[in-house]
Amino acid sequence: MDAHLLEVRDEVFRRNPGETEFHQAVNEVFDTLAPLSARHPEYTDAAILQRICEPERQIIFRVPWMDDAGNVQINRGFRVEFNSALGPYKGGLRFHPSVYLGIVKFLGFEQIFKNALTGMPIGGGKGGSDFDPRGRSDNEVMRFCQSFMTELYRHIGEYTDVPAGDMGVGTREIGYLFGQYKRITNRYESGVLTGKGTGWGGSLVRPEATGYGAVLFTQEMLKTRGQSFDGQRVVISGSGNVAINAIEKAQELGAKVVTASDSGGYVVDEAGIDVELLRQIKEVERGRISDYADRRGASVHYVSEGNVWDVDCTVALPSATQNELDDKAARRLVESGLIAVAEGANMPCTSEAASIFQEANVLFGPGKAANAGGVATSALEMQQNASRDAWSFEYTEQRLTDIMVGIHDRCFETADKYGMPGNYVAGANISGFKKVADAMLAQGLI
Known part of the structure; x- marks a missing residue:
């Protein structure tokens, strides 16, 4: 890592103390950007680097709910809307006791470049809660999800931010979240969440x-x-x-x-x-x-x-x-x-x-x-929702296969181009970073 990259990275660490997972993700990307910086210094200008490491929006909120015994429980909810240069924020919701801001920022930072690699028009975001669905009844999970969405709904939308599932959030949880969003907004906005059941707007192959x-x-x-x-x-x-x-x-x-x-x-x-x-x-x-x-x-x-x-x-x-x-x-x-x-x-x-x-x-x-296949197929689900269409399993799987082959080839060819043949980490980081940075440069200082 050259001195310029090191300086910016250290400043990111200073501004985000204690978030070890986020630090790890930032370090992994910065560690591979020196060849790009040498050829194209405009991509690694401090203003681009600093902005790409600073979320556009960080939302933290209280999630109160009642368990089956009538006891009030309090959890913490998160949504980090990291980068929208390529499209609406896109990334999953994780429900697990380990979730805190540093985990969500690590996942959201990774999501920026993962989504860019798919070639789909989606930005990067992530969210979740320290709620643990394991061992909870369906009614408890429903009450938690309804409380969570009662706050989250004001921050999301098919052209703004499109959450999906992640650890602890499957079709059951997405169903409860979507039902509450529909109830509050009075809109059947299928594209606001992905990972839905196939009978009500979900995509085959998404699971x-x-x-x-x-x-x-x-x-x-x-x-x-x-x-x-x-x-x-x-x-x-x-x-x-x-x-x-x-x-x-x-x-x-x-x-x-x-x-x-x-x-x-x-x-x-x-x-x-x-x-x-x-x-x-x-x-x-x-x-x-x-x-x-x-x-x-x-x-x-x-x-x-x-x-x-x-x-x-x-x-x-x-x-x-x-x-x-x-x-x-x-x-x-x-x-x-x-x-x-x-x-x-x-x-x-x-x-x-x-x-x-x-x-x-x-x-x-x-x-x-x-592991970009999940979010790539989520983007395909968004396409189907936008066109009020539903594709066959075979067609959707072929689209997924084409996307994954394309991601592999972009990583492989980029690594070779920048003098690191076979280094998929460098290829993925440089390819994803360059695509996002191009869009940020085009859109001005925002």
Whole structure:
């Protein structure tokens, strides 16, 4: 990182104390911008850098609601509208106890460049709450979502800010949020939220899109070395939406996925994960990964509170949460014969782990590129809502495939152009940053 970039980065850190995840995201981008700065200093002028790191709007609000026992509960809600140079703010809502402003800003900052890489006209934003839907009844989740939307509705709209789901926010939560928005505004504004049910404005392939997209991106990386998913031994973390659909698509392409995990532990299934059983337990019954082990039989080994990255593999798809794969795990995976990693979650590899993979010549797809399939299909959902149309599964999946191939190619070609061949982190950061900076320069000082 050159002195100019370092100076601006340090000022961002000073102005945002204690937000370690946001610092990590900013540092990862700045660390790759020196070649762009050398060729095009106008892109890394302090005014552009400072503005791109400062959200256009940060909203924090109280969310009061009543639980089933009649007790009043108070949570905190967030929406960070980070950058609208390319289009309305677009990014998910996360409901999880770990959510605080630094997490939301980290996710929103990543979202700016992720959305730019898709080629779709969407800006970057993110939001959520420290509410934990796990263990809550449907009525409690509904009351929370209604209270949350009672404040959020005044800040969103199909041409302003379009939230979606993220960790802890699935079709159930989006349904309650959308119902309250419709109730308050007296408008059936389908495009205000994405991730809706397919019977009332949602898009086919949206539930599968992030997991499918991560696998499609990995397949393109493997092709650059004359390989494919066929015959690969794959370790995937998590057992939520992203992980389940990544397992399904990887096995469809010929891989054997041997793991899934949750906060209680992980399973190793040497016969290959049974996707339908896992989907039934996690999405229908809202059960635990230990239930999968109990019902799958002798082929499964369950490890409570263990680290899924202790399992040998040739391809790793971390799909649970940020910073789940550290330097120690990265070294062990490299020694076991790892050839490719793609981030299904948002920055699940620590910066040290990412460096180890790159130094070992392991193909490494950063989250802002590899997991962009979800937001890309959200943008396709917005298109369908705007035209009062609904596309087939096959057509929408082909659009997703084309977008993910395009993202891969932009990252690969940009890295090569700026003298860092095969460095997908640099390619993604420079390509996304340049697209946003071009729009900001064109629109003036705002």
